[in-house]
Amino acid sequence: MTLKITNLTGGYSAIPVLEQVSFTVKPGELTGLIGLNGAGKSTTIKHIIGLMQPFSGEIQIESQTLKENPEAYRRSFAFVPETPVLYEELTLREHIEITAMAYELPKEEAMTAALRFVKAFRLEDKMEWFPAYFSKGMKQKVMLVCAFMIDAPVYIIDEPFLGLDPLAIRTFQEIVKEKKAQGAAILMSTHVLSAAERDCDNFVVLHKGQVNVTGTLRDLQAALEMPGASLDELYLQLTEAGMPL
Numbered sequence: 001m002t003l004k005i006t007n008l009t010g011g012y013s014a015i016p017v018l019e020q021v022s023f024t025v026k027p028g029e030l031t032g033l034i035g036l037n038g039a040g041k042s043t044t045i046k047h048i049i050g051l052m053q054p055f056s057g058e059i060q061i062e063s064q065t066l067k068e069n070p071e072a073y074r075r076s077f078a079f080v081p082e083t084p085v086l087y088e089e090l091t092l093r094e095h096i097e098i099t100a101m102a103y104e105l106p107k108e109e110a111m112t113a114a115l116r117f118v119k120a121f122r123l124e125d126k127m128e129w130f131p132a133y134f135s136k137g138m139k140q141k142v143m144l145v146c147a148f149m150i151d152a153p154v155y156i157i158d159e160p161f162l163g164l165d166p167l168a169i170r171t172f173q174e175i176v177k178e179k180k181a182q183g184a185a186i187l188m189s190t191h192v193l194s195a196a197e198r199d200c201d202n203f204v205v206l207h208k209g210q211v212n213v214t215g216t217l218r219d220l221q222a223a224l225e226m227p228g229a230s231l232d233e234l235y236l237q238l239t240e241a242g243m244p245l
């Protein structure tokens with residue numbers, strides 16, 4: 001499924017934070033959402049997942065909107081927040097069970113699917129643990145397990161790299177590759193540009209609530225007339241210039 005954002009204007013009060021934001025995340029592609037602190041990445045994500053309502057513009061997942069078809073819209077994506085949000089009174093196993101229930105997945109199949117990711121993130125001996133005993137990275141892994149077990153057509157992943165150890169990052173990258181191969185459309189916000197450059201098929205650069213530039217690394221290099229430049233160099237150039245192209 002395709003995630004399509006068209007002329008999204010939105011924010012927290014009457015003054016919009018986002019202005020006319022448009023971009024598309026296609027099936028089988030990982031799109032990196034990058035921008036300085038305060039550029040509007042989280043605000044964009046909050047609009048996509050339905051925590052905030054656009055002032056104007058449209059967000060569609062395969063032509064479904066949250067307004068017109070809230071159930072179908074909500075079921076078509078999985079969201080992994082930067083700060084893990086877990087139920088303190090539920091074990092890891094129960095988190096998996098409640099995710100299966102929320103998405104109406106058959107219990108045993110869902111558990112089998114989840115266990116693959118539990119093992120990949122080396123949590124198999126923690127199935128009966130409560131979140132209070134998990135480190136921040138472990139909590140993040142639980143969120144990732146609960147998202148990946150769903151087989152969602154669209155994934156929204158907010159800054160995955162900061163809390164994970166290098167082994168977990170590698171596991172995350174392998175799973176993302178697998179999800180892409182299965183046709184998932186993935187939007188990932190991050191400040192870790194080296195990882196974004198390596199993993200992402202294309203980029204959306206947000207600056208002061210507007211899309212500064214979108215496209216592949218080559219598109220960005222061409223737009224800025226910086227052939228061979230790294231994402232880091234392009235990004236600095238874009239944000240220092242601070243001007244829409």
Ligand SMILES: Nc1ncnc2c1ncn2[C@@H]1O[C@H](COP(=O)(O)OP(=O)(O)OP(=O)(O)O)[C@@H](O)[C@H]1O
Pocket residue numbers: 012017035036037038039040041042043044
């Ligand atoms: N709850 C809020 N109420 C009012 N304004 C907010 C709120 N949250 C964020 N903002 C403002 O919206 C703008 C965009 O913030 P946002 O959190 O989307 O940035 P970001 O790109 O995700 O930044 P970061 O990289 O620091 O996470 C900023 O000017 C910020 O001050």
